[in-house]
Amino acid sequence: MNLRVLCVALAGAITAACTTTPPPAATLTYAGQNCAAQPNLAAAQSLTPERERASHAVNTPINALTPCLTTAEGAASPYVVYALPADTDDKTFAVGAPLEIARIFAPRVEVLDAQGVVVRSFARDQYMYRGNAYSVVFRPRVGERYVMVTVDPQLVGQRYDSINISTSTTGTAAGGVYVSWTSGVDAAQSRAFSYEGAVSVTISDSDTDG
């Protein structure tokens, strides 16, 4: 009896280990509710690290719980606001969305002044794929206090098809000898821009010991 239970448990564990959860798919529609007319600056997330460091990253998931904003075009969009550090000298900001397996949050990045007025936006061709993120890079100007990220509805549903090359190493032990073999991987990937996903911000400080 105990052996049978053990076998069933082991089978269950193996099945669970082998079962893969499909990656989140792109969300192509959005029905925001209780959308604010203005961004809530009081709820802005801080981009100031606890201690000064050369690189500081903030990632924010964007999902059904993310607050909604009615944009200037009258569209409903999830949004997130970040408060820039008080000292932005020597700091460079990369703001956008990480490349997930099947989706990319469709970011529209805008910079706001202290009153929440948009003072800078970025043309679509200023966004670029940088490593594992789709982002814009900028240095704050005088008077800029917040960064707001909403959805660009024109981008939602568009696809980013890419080819990535890498290597993969496998190893086997035979006759007391470990043998490894490295082979090449050439993989096509297709991701869709989405209303949900994540926003990533990386702050690089060129004037620090950290």
Place this chain on the structure above:
Amino acid sequence: MKHLLWAFAALAVSGCVSPYVATPYERTAANVQQIALVNDAVPPRLTAWEVASAGSNFGLIGALADAGIQQSRENQLMETLSGAHFDAEAVIEARLMSSLTANGYEVALLENGDRERRVFLEKYEGGAEGVDAYLDVVVTNYGYIAAGMGQPWRPTADATVRLVSADGETLMENQIAYNSMYPRAGVITISPNPEYAFQNRDHMLQRPDLLAAGIEDALNQIADTSTRLLQ
């Protein structure tokens, strides 16, 4: 030796290396109208690297054999491209000139001779009177790459780009990787154009025009991206 350098590059990327930090351009503040485009953007030799080759799995002996195979492959590709009258330097210079002009800049090529190394110039001088800035595009590597044995050969190119004002201030600096094996976080990454893929060396040598077109496409995308960074 080249393989060792690549391996070190891979280790550096996979280790705890901080992201590359670009210098974004502020067009209004920079007020650049006339640009001198620095000459000698492309290295004299291309590369044709099969990353996870069979030889790379057999230690030092395999690596030595691999180095010989790679050199032979690169020589054949260069001969084939030469036969197709392909000039990588002319391609990227022409594209940079046209795309910068289309973007509202006055551009003149600066004849500054060959670089000693594939790095930015230390000093920028010799531009025509009234030049506001120097654009230095350094292609550090270009050619073809296959991830491993049996994998397709696709174009590859890596570049560093910098715009320096006539008085020496860096106005923009970035790195661009087209189909690169180990792109560092923060570096602009361009996925390869799927139109240019070859099954093996013979396939590449049999299609000189397509071989050249693949590299031309990669270099054009490097040039166009450089110009996008100056908008």
